[in-house]
Amino acid sequence: MLPLEAGITVTLTIRECMVGGVTLVSTRLPQASRLLAGRTPAEVMVLLPSLFSLCGTAQGLAGLEAMELAAGIVSAPAQRMARRFLLLAETIAEHAMGIIKDWPALLGEEADLAQARPLRPLVTAAKRALYPDGDWSALGGGRLAPDRGALTEILRQVEDMAARLFGGSPEEWLDDYTVFRSWIHRHDGVAARLLSSLEARNLSGFGRSPLLLMPDSGPRDLAERLAADSDGSYCRAPHYCGHVFETNALARLVNHPVMAGLVLEYGNGLASRFAARLIEIATALQEQEDLVQDLCEDSGHGPARSGEGIGLGIVDAARGLLVHRVELEGGTLRDYRILAPTEWNFHPDGPLVRSLKGSPAGTDLEAKARLLAAALDPCVPCRVEIAAHA
Amino acid sequence: MAVPSRITAIDNCVAIVDSLGTLRTTSLMLLTEEVAVGDYVILGPGGAFASEKVDPEIAAEALAFLTEVLANGQA
Numbered sequence: 140m141l142p143l144e145a146g147i148t149v150t151l152t153i154r155e156c157m158v159g160g161v162t163l164v165s166t167r168l169p170q171a172s173r174l175l176a177g178r179t180p181a182e183v184m185v186l187l188p189s190l191f192s193l194c195g196t197a198q199g200l201a202g203l204e205a206m207e208l209a210a211g212i213v214s215a216p217a218q219r220m221a222r223r224f225l226l227l228a229e230t231i232a233e234h235a236m237g238i239i240k241d242w243p244a245l246l247g248e249e250a251d252l253a254q255a256r257p258l259r260p261l262v263t264a265a266k267r268a269l270y271p272d273g274d275w276s277a278l279g280g281g282r283l284a285p286d287r288g289a290l291t292e293i294l295r296q297v298e299d300m301a302a303r304l305f306g307g308s309p310e311e312w313l314d315d316y317t318v319f320r321s322w323i324h325r326h327d328g329v330a331a332r333l334l335s336s337l338e339a340r341n342l343s344g345f346g347r348s349p350l351l352l353m354p355d356s357g358p359r360d361l362a363e364r365l366a367a368d369s370d371g372s373y374c375r376a377p378h379y380c381g382h383v384f385e386t387n388a389l390a391r392l393v394n395h396p397v398m399a400g401l402v403l404e405y406g407n408g409l410a411s412r413f414a415a416r417l418i419e420i421a422t423a424l425q426e427q428e429d430l431v432q433d434l435c436e437d438s439g440h441g442p443a444r445s446g447e448g449i450g451l452g453i454v455d456a457a458r459g460l461l462v463h464r465v466e467l468e469g470g471t472l473r474d475y476r477i478l479a480p481t482e483w484n485f486h487p488d489g490p491l492v493r494s495l496k497g498s499p500a501g502t503d504l505e506a507k508a509r510l511l512a513a514a515l516d517p518c519v520p521c522r523v524e525i526a527a528h529a
Numbered sequence: 530m531a532v533p534s535r536i537t538a539i540d541n542c543v544a545i546v547d548s549l550g551t552l553r554t555t556s557l558m559l560l561t562e563e564v565a566v567g568d569y570v571i572l573g574p575g576g577a578f579a580s581e582k583v584d585p586e587i588a589a590e591a592l593a594f595l596t597e598v599l600a601n602g603q604a
Contacts, residue, residue, distance in 0.1 A: 144576065168530060
């Protein structure tokens with residue numbers, strides 16, 4: 140792996156037949172974004188979506204929101220709606236990619252990559268169907284001219300993908316926990332089989348820990364903490380008054396009827412964390428279908444009112460809350476800070492560590508810890524090892 | 530972070546790519562676009578799969594930034 144492509148190593152220490160210590164070593168580069176300073180917002184917007192191997196659209200949208208706020212640009216409601224559509228498209232693609240590409244390995248199976256191949260192109264196609272000039276990431280918004288026919292076709296393809304993944308329309312189980320549970324045992328696709336396999340091995344609740352879920356717009360002190368984070372310590376290990384939140388689809392959907400049923404039964408254990416991504420594919424698709432009716436044209440490119448200012452862009456990316464904070468001076472970026480969801484979920488006192496500490500040691504511990512890491516879905520490769528006894 | 534990587538050879542859906550001077554093998558199975566030797570791709574986490582073809586100008590911008598990140602000791 141190249142030095143720029145970070146990873147996380149989780150080391151478990153066994154004491155008295157249980158996990159007594161969990162050490163996380165991350166080689167992620169939360170400070171690298173600061174080197175974006177000195178560039179203009181337009182230059183950064185060209186760079187952002189291509190700098191990240193995952194969630195490039197969410198990174199672009201968070202940067203856009205932050206830089207527009209800093210420049211005093213108010214984007215039109217039509218632009219915000221189109222951006223929401225793109226964010227949902229990427230969320231669906233990221234969750235489906237994980238399920239198709241990574242979940243089979245958790246069952247000891249080979250992935251069928253042909254199924255995953257159309258996912259990213261669907262996000263690109265959505266950008267083209269909304270912004271024919273390719274300027275979706277322009278400050279103030281690009282020329283928005285929704286091609287309703289193309290968007291309807293994209294949604295049809297997403298529905299087909301979801302139907303293959305779920306063995307039918309997710310709407311069949313989306314509102315009822317009992318029906319969802321019966322779907323798990325009825326369907327033979329990889330998602331249902333992973334959940335039923337967890338249940339058969341009595342692992343659905345494995346990793347259950349106190350629910351400390353990320354609030355909707357992030358922690359109340361987010362703006363202040365990021366502003367004061369000159370040494371990058373907050374971006375490396377964020378917290379709110381000492382609490383480290385879990386941020387993911389589960390946190391966003393905790394009040395959804397199926398999610399609520401899962402949380403009641405298994406807390407934030409493996410079944411809830413994995414199933415949240417299935418539920419979010421279905422709810423995001425429903426929201427896209429609603430949005431497509433209301434999308435309308437906009438000429439975009441609202442003028443910047445100021446070359447000076449501070450802006451915070453907060454986006455619900457597939458893996459959790461993604462925040463960009465910028466300072467603009469004389470039309471150039473003076474500072475650029477990014478706080479990614481993996482810094483919360485894989486924090487030394489965060490959800491993964493809380494879920495693992497105190498777990499019984501056994502021959503299957505390493506496999507269970509890998510399942511937990513996969514359920515929390517880091518944006519970099521994650522390795523799990525058990526420390527040799529002293 | 531993703532390193533835009535230049536394809537130096539392709540054999541049956543597997544490519545050798547140059548990632549900032551390091552040669553690696555990556556699968557092209559997830560790409561729908563046609564790619565050829567000389568094109569730039571972004572690799573997914575771990576580098577096992579190429580996930581997206583990148584415009585050469587954007588790749589050059591990203592590589593300049595990543596070189597700066599390396600030079601500043603951020604990696």
